[in-house]
Amino acid sequence: xxxxxxxxxxxxxxxxxxxxxxxxxxxxxxxxxxxxxxxxxxxxxxxxxxxxxxxxxxxxxxxxxxxxxxxxxxxxxxxxxxxxxxxxxxxxxxxxxxxxxxxxxxxxxxxxxxxxxxxxxxxxxxxxxxxxxxxxxxxxxxxxxxxxxxxxxxxxxxxxxxxxxxxxxxxxxxxxxxxxxxxxxxxxxxxxxxxxxxxxxxxxxxxxxxxxxxxxxxxxxxxxxxxxxxxxxxxxxxxxxxxxxxxxxxxxxxxxxxxxxxxxxxxxxxxxxxxxxxxxxxxxxxxxxxxxxxxxxxxxxxxxxxxxxxx
Numbered sequence: 001x002x003x004x005x006x007x008x009x010x011x012x013x014x015x016x017x018x019x020x021x022x023x024x025x026x027x028x029x030x031x032x033x034x035x036x037x038x039x040x041x042x043x044x045x046x047x048x049x050x051x052x053x054x055x056x057x058x059x060x061x062x063x064x065x066x067x068x069x070x071x072x073x074x075x076x077x078x079x080x081x082x083x084x085x086x087x088x089x090x091x092x093x094x095x096x097x098x099x100x101x102x103x104x105x106x107x108x109x110x111x112x113x114x115x116x117x118x119x120x121x122x123x124x125x126x127x128x129x130x131x132x133x134x135x136x137x138x139x140x141x142x143x144x145x146x147x148x149x150x151x152x153x154x155x156x157x158x159x160x161x162x163x164x165x166x167x168x169x170x171x172x173x174x175x176x177x178x179x180x181x182x183x184x185x186x187x188x189x190x191x192x193x194x195x196x197x198x199x200x201x202x203x204x205x206x207x208x209x210x211x212x213x214x215x216x217x218x219x220x221x222x223x224x225x226x227x228x229x230x231x232x233x234x235x236x237x238x239x240x241x242x243x244x245x246x247x248x249x250x251x252x253x254x255x256x257x258x259x260x261x262x263x264x265x266x267x268x269x270x271x272x273x274x275x276x277x278x279x280x281x282x283x284x285x286x287x288x289x290x291x292x293x294x295x296x297x298x299x300x301x302x303x304x305x306x307x308x309x310x311x
Contacts, residue, residue, distance in 0.1 A: 031302055037295030044288050048108040056102040057087060059258040063097035068274045091280045094266060103258035104281050110170070110259045111240045111288065118177045118239035119232045125178075126185025127228060131216045133186060134193025144190070147183035155180050155242060156249075163251050173252050177239045188231055192224045226303035233296030237289045244285055260285045 047054065057077065066075065071092040076084050091100040133143040159176035166172050196202060197220065205215050246252030247261025248268075255262050260281040267277025 031298040033294045033298030034302060035298075037291045037293075037298055040287060040291030041295055044108055044284075044291065045112060047105060048112045051105045051109060054105055055088070055090075056105050057099055059098060059103040059106045060256060061098060063093075066093050066097040067095055068270065068277075069093040069097075070274075071276055092274070092276045094263070094277050095270060096266075100263065100277065100280055103263050104260065104284055107258045107260045107263060107281060108284065108288075110253060110257065111243065111285070114170070114174060114177070114243045115236040115240040115292070117174055118181060119236040121174070121178050122181040122185050122235050123228055123232050126182045127189055127221070127224065129182070130186040130189025130224070131193060131221060134190040135197055135212070135216060135220065140190070143186070147186050150179060151183040153180060156246075156251075159246050159251050168252060168254050170253060173243055173246055176246070177242050181235050181239070185228070185231060185235075188227055189224050192227060193220055196220050196223045230296050230300045230303065233292055233299060237292035237296070240285070240292070241289050 066073075066089075069089055069092050071090060073089050073092065074086055075089075077087045078084055087099075089099055089101065091104060094100055094103070129143060129147075133140050133147075155176060158179060159173070162172045162176050202215065202219050205219055243252055243259070244261035244264070247259045248265045250265065252261060253259045255266070263281040264278045267274065271278050
């Protein structure tokens with residue numbers, strides 16, 4: 001009777017401890033990395049969405065009479081409707097007289113589109129292939145050798161090859177970044193599936209004749225969500241950085257499209273004389289990548305049961 005009472009006390013204590021353990025959203029709310037990273041990412045997304053209403057002008061408008069002006073200079077400009085307004089060049093102008101502030105703000109759109117699109121495609125495709133590779137044993141060897149081959153392709157060389165075939169553009173850049181990222185997601189998902197498929201509840205589902213697709217979707221895929229979410233944030237940050245590098249090298253987005261990489265590439269020649277041409281897009285790029293990485297680190301610490309004990 002005493003042993004049974006002690007066992008019941010242990011069970012009750014464990015249940016009480018589980019009830020006191022903060023939920024996932026409460027743990028996120030306690031993580032400074034998640035709060036700061038999410039706030040900065042939200043600000044960048046908001047800037048990209050409301051760019052036309054942030055005192056910007058046409059980022060492609062050229063004015064040779066106002067080349068390489070310092071930040072803060074003012075002048076009267078004529079809007080498309082003929083109205084005369086006073087405009088402040090908050091970040092100065094580049095070597096063609098274009099407003100750097102407008103180009104940086106509109107460049108956030110390209111960076112966010114590339115980052116989110118690459119992360120979404122990589123996760124969706126990688127999750128599907130990884131589930132199949134990890135669960136269906138006879139396909140595992142074939143799929144992983146293909147993934148190893150894709151990982152061996154340098155992203156820069158792939159981008160050069162795609163640009164030579166299809167020309168520079170947003171689609172080419174996204175494809176060049178997605179191809180090397182998919183195998184990384186596949187390997188991550190596969191490692192989770194290899195461990196989860198040996199769990200008793202999966203074996204029980206197999207023994208009662210549950211169809212394979214239902215087992216993958218209902219029992220195995222939920223276990224991959226936490227690492228996939230964290231990986232998606234790192235892919236997003238990496239994609240934004242790689243797009244800037246490709247544009248800086250002239251093999252990414254066409255120069256007439258305002259991107260942070262293009263702005264820095266055009267200003268590198270006069271960097272010593274007019275550093276603002278590179279400084280402002282560089283700061284936006286660094287803050288965005290840092291914010292996404294902070295968000296990813298915070299999510300990793302929150303979603304990983306071993307790390308969440310520290311929060």
